[in-house]
Amino acid sequence: xxxxxxxxxxxxxxxxxxxxxxxxxxxxxxxxxxxxxxxxxxxxxxxxxxxxxxxxxxxxxxxxxxxxxxxxxxxxxxxxxxxxxxxxxxxxxxxxxxxxxxxxxxxxxxxxxxxxxxxxxxxxxxxxxxxxxxxxxxxxxxxxxxxxxxxxxxxxxxxxxxxxxxxxxxxxxxxxxxxxxxxxxxxxxxxxxxxxxx
Numbered sequence: 001x002x003x004x005x006x007x008x009x010x011x012x013x014x015x016x017x018x019x020x021x022x023x024x025x026x027x028x029x030x031x032x033x034x035x036x037x038x039x040x041x042x043x044x045x046x047x048x049x050x051x052x053x054x055x056x057x058x059x060x061x062x063x064x065x066x067x068x069x070x071x072x073x074x075x076x077x078x079x080x081x082x083x084x085x086x087x088x089x090x091x092x093x094x095x096x097x098x099x100x101x102x103x104x105x106x107x108x109x110x111x112x113x114x115x116x117x118x119x120x121x122x123x124x125x126x127x128x129x130x131x132x133x134x135x136x137x138x139x140x141x142x143x144x145x146x147x148x149x150x151x152x153x154x155x156x157x158x159x160x161x162x163x164x165x166x167x168x169x170x171x172x173x174x175x176x177x178x179x180x181x182x183x184x185x186x187x188x189x190x191x192x193x194x195x196x197x198x
Contacts (some may be wrong), residue, residue, distance in 0.1 A: 004053055006056070009114075016096065018047070020081070025139075029074070032129055060130045079096075084102040085103045086101075086107065090107070091113075093112075103195055110127055113129065113130065115133050117136070118136050119138070120137070122137065125144065142159050142160045165181045173186055182196040
């Protein structure tokens with residue numbers, strides 16, 4: 001497999017692949033300063049014979065853009081061996097679940113999502129594509145999160161909340177009300193600081 005993105009996020013994804021005995025051939029990253037990552041070569045363009053790929057980029061918008069370069073059957077899903085994932089939950093291709101993260105019963109996780117270190121996604125949650133749930137964030141049951149939204153580190157979301165597409169929920173925020181599309185939210189309780197038209 002190849003990893004597209006040789007940053008810190010790429011290192012964590014690579015180590016999950018190694019833990020799952022997935023053979024890594026190289027990283028891909030156009031930053032000219034990065035020659036190698038974790039001892040693997042860093043290519044500056046996509047090889048023509050690439051078979052399997054994981055997009056190891058934390059930025060949701062860039063991850064979505066890069067995903068259009070490949071066919072759906074090329075994407076791998078990476079699951080840390082010390083994550084807990086309910087057998088009744090569904091995960092889309094290209095998603096990563098990191099160490100200590102928990103996904104409970106009947107969740108639906110979209111494609112190219114990041115469930116980061118020690119994040120908790122409780123029963124019946126729905127995450128659309130390109131969502132990032134940061135370390136130590138906690139979603140209670142029946143929460144829905146729209147495409148491309150970034151839930152910051154240590155965020156808490158009460159049950160039944162609907163968070164729109166392409167939102168940014170600031171670190172440590174406590175979400176007790178639904179959030180429309182395109183909002184930046186901060187604080188406890190979380191308040192909308194700005195909203196963009198999508």
